[in-house]
Amino acid sequence: MEMASTATNHDAGITKVSKVGSGSHRCEIDFSQVEKIEIGRYITSPTFLAGGHEWSITCYPLGNKESANGTYLSLFLDLRSDSKDVSVIFDFNLLDKEGRPSATQLNRTSHVFEKSGYGWGWPQFIRAKDLKESYVVDDHFVVVCTITVLNASSCPVMVPPSDLHLHFGKLLEDKENADVTFDVEGEFFHAHRLVLATRSPVFKAELYGMMHEHSSTDIKIHDMDPLVFRSLLHFIYTDSLPDDEDEDFDDADGDDDSSLITDNILMTQHLLVAADRYALDRLKLMCEAKLYKNITVDTVATTLAIAEQHNCSQLKDVCVEYATVSENYTKIVSTDGFDHLQLSCPVIIEEIQHKINQISIESVPCEELGTESPHRLDESL
Template sequence: MSTASPSSPAGNIGGDDGSPLTTSAIVAQAVSGSHVVNIDGYSRTKGLGNGKSVDSEKFAAGGHSWCIEYYPDGYESDDDDWISIYLCCSDRTDANEVKAEFKISLLDQDRQPVPSYSRPSSQIHTFSSKDPSWGFAHFIKRTVLEESLYLRDDAFSIRCDLTVSKEIFTEQVPPSVVVPPSDMHRHLGNMLLDGDAADVTFNVGAETFAAHRCVLAARSSVFKVELLGAMKEKTATLVRIDDMEPMVFRALLHFIYTDSLPAADEGSGAAAMAQYLLVAADRYNLERLKLICEGKLCDHVCRGNVATTMALAEQHGCAALKKACFRFLTSPGNLKAVVASDGFEHLRSSCPSVLEELVAKLAP
């Protein structure tokens, strides 16, 4: 909300005496955050007892500590066929009430909220010592969850999106010029698509890609050596790229020119593409792209790919990804299923040191 001098007509750039028009704002601050809880071994949580919960690890949002309360057998006696989910503010006091609104969502296999099971709070709720928790007694029926695709490998996930209200204050708003965000990436992306002034062509599989030496060299130290150094590609106008699929090289070029990944569906092929791109990013020393792919793969670890993902992490120095794989395998059910898979044999033959490290971590 802004205010102006009452004597200044709307639209004037200053007061009647020529003084500059000043502006202030009344600001109602809010801080948002999200937290994901994975329930691994769902069938073993049933039977805990009506009204009994398991709390998630605490997480911080808006300067306060929170946790998710998971009731596998319902919150009250009337809820015994339901899974109940509640949000609890764990550091509130009588003198420290916390106001917040939130939404709790069941996640699908692509880690996206399921619209029919996304429960928003109807209004801003006040958390206090007398009322520390609030949530949904009828979040989802157990039979519905068990018959759905959202329960996979005896596990499912929920996400809490939380907005915490902060203090209301006023402040002076200094005059400023609005500068639009940079659109350099758009211009460079168009130059790649149009091929204007391209001076090198790459042959990848059955496809060719026109590009610009100076752009590639500026973004990748490997391309700089190959295209501007003493190597034979310096004077070549056609460069062949082996051991890479055309769609992977196309995505690699898109990132080099725009610093972003091309729009793609987050389906079952997302993890495979992230694996290929991670290898390409490591090959051309594109550290930011490598970290983006590593983050995506950390979110897609499952029984079907954990062995190959762990081998990939070891071969390309991805410590966070390897840690995510180890964490996934700490579940006995996951470990047993993976040991019996073909991917485990590949891991055994390609990266025996990783198995030694895994055994050491799982040892009591």
């Protein structure tokens, strides 16, 4: 196989090119026309589409090289579209006198077509004498070309999404080969040192460093709710939040559901603190994003305190903007979270009050301005 040479093209000879299947095309060639063509001269088929690229077939009836003395017919596949590095598997075959694919003339190869205008194929595809004797019918012979382009868009192999998190989640659930136990307010959690140390540099220092937990199989966790620690372990093993915490807060309705939303927000706040404590940056950002999208009057003060204390600048900014709306602020000051914010972050309170004082004109409905709304339709019309 080699690249086709550039020689004079003869338009006559190829009567038509037709698609006969997925990636396969028939090229019918007029034998009496092409047998008159000199050695080193060729005919080229019309372009056809396969695998998202344009191609043509180049045929040298008496070979592409003088040294072969006209003994062989040469066949090449040419990339015609303006593409680069197209990786393909392709083959040429002939139809016998009964119209069936030849059992002996199938030639297949793989090649990367680096750019348009170059061909690849077989200089000695078939002896000219054998072609005439076995494959010419009604003064025609038929070349069948099948092309498979090897790229992501045409690949029929469906790769399922990763299920690694499911396997690690099962490992946590089954406690198989667990080698460390955590006591969180009397509730015990079994885990694997290597998994924890791989995911968290803080756990790595605690479990494999110079800290006292290095040789202990039972470790007590202080200042953390068991539910928060359970969610923390779930993330470490699966890189996701538990299903009940991964749902949108705004799907709830009614007073009971409103209380549930508040509880979920508080849970997310505690989980953000735990994520920061164990240097789980992705979990911290996931919690920050969830809190960012679920700011309420009841929880904005505690969220703001956490954002300030744990360096969540974007969350802090949106909480401050929310609190500086005067109708929000009058409600926020009566919440328990506001008292906590005053004690822990008094500078933030001053910042909010300063911004409120800068707002000189309060927005009101258009009717209260004493003029008709320009968007109101005249009811007399």
